[in-house]
Amino acid sequence: MAPEIFHTRRASVETDVYAFGVLMIEVVCGGRKPEHKQDQRFYNSIVDWVWELHSRENITNSVDLRLNGEFDKVQAKCVLELGLACCHPNPYERPSMSTVLQVLEGEATPPFVAFEKPAFTWPAKDTDIVEKLDSNTTRSQIEQITELVSGR
Known part of the structure; x- marks a missing residue:
């Protein structure tokens, strides 16, 4: 489940993108979790x-073992990275479903996925707005903009 759903208590386009990302990852991984019991306790989710x-x-070490290594590593990496992009903790950073479709059809490359998973913070910030603010913008102005974008 998308992490923000515990705060908003409602589904949205962004939570659907997150769920689709989980689905893609589960399909490629064969729905399995790590092989070792020790690893299973460490990771909260696939x-x-x-x-x-x-x-x-x-990343391709997560591919379903039943394939016995007989799969296209480039395609598997692409789908897994796309799945991770869809599961970004910040809903504003997730790709649109039209972008997801373009990547799956081979018309676009998957979005960049940081090697370190970003932390979930709430309320989420739209990074496009933050990047457009100049260094002279005050904290009060940023908070007002955030309220306008995400509501109170």
């Missing part, structure tokens, strides 16, 4: 496990 493998540049 997303956390795949993100950890991504941080070690071993």
Whole structure:
């Protein structure tokens, strides 16, 4: 479940994108969690496990073992990274479903996914707005803009 749903208590386009990302990851991984019991206790979700493998540049190690290594590593990496992009903790950072479709159809490259999973913060900030603010913008102005964008 998208982390923000516990705060908003409602589904949105962004929570649907998150759920689709989890689905893509589960399909590629065969719905499995880490093999070792010790790892199963460490990772809260399959997303956390795949993100950890991504941080070690071993993301394709999460692919379903039943494939016996017979899969296109480039495609698997693409779908897994796309899944992680959809599961970004900040809903404003998730790709749109039209972007997801373009990537799956081979018309676009997957969005950049940081090796370290970003922390979830609430309320989420739209990074496009934050980037447009200049260094002279006061904290009060930023808070007012945030209220306008995300509500009180």
